[in-house]
Amino acid sequence: MTGSTTSTLQEYGTEQTPVDAAEPAHPLVEVGQQAADSAGHLAGRAADIGLTQADRGRTMAADGLQNVANSIRRVSLDMSTDQPAIANVADAAAEQAERVATFLRQNDARQIVSNVEQVARRQPLLFLGGALVVGVALSRFIKAATSDETNAPPAQPSASAGIYQPTGPGAAGPHEGI
Secondary structure, three states: OHHHHHHHHHHOOOOOOOOOOOOOOOHHHHHHHHHHHHHHHHHHHHHHHHHHHHHHHHHHHHHHHHHHHHHHHHHHHHHOOOOHHHHHHHHHHHHHHHHHHHHHHHOOHHHHHHHHHHHHHHOHHHHHHHHHHHHHHHHHHHHHHHHHHHOOOOOOOOOOOOOOOOOOOOOOOOOOOO
């Protein structure tokens, strides 16, 4: 049985070593190879486009962090005489923000992804904890960004506000006092 399976595989050219170099491969094998090559090419282009977009976002994030660090430093300077302990904490936060901004400016997206992968392999719990913190911070940021829509003025009460209105089969309309 295995002899017939091997000969069938060899007929269609799926073996690593061809039976006869002059014999053309089966058309389906050629189409499959072309599809695999096209998919690989498209995946490579998509990765390049994604990394290009990530580099743009990286630059914008670095600029934003630098602006945050500058703002924190100004607040720290204003508070340094009245509340020096809080000013020191704010100054340390500004320093960290500047370090992250510098890291983002000095490393491209591929290097950052590589660094994250290395940390995830070496210290998976630290990576998961960091991912959790980033996720929570991102969700809070998104929630704060969309709060403008939810803080819209309330709708005007309708004429039937406070009146029981039955629903379902047999509900004829609003009934007062039930």
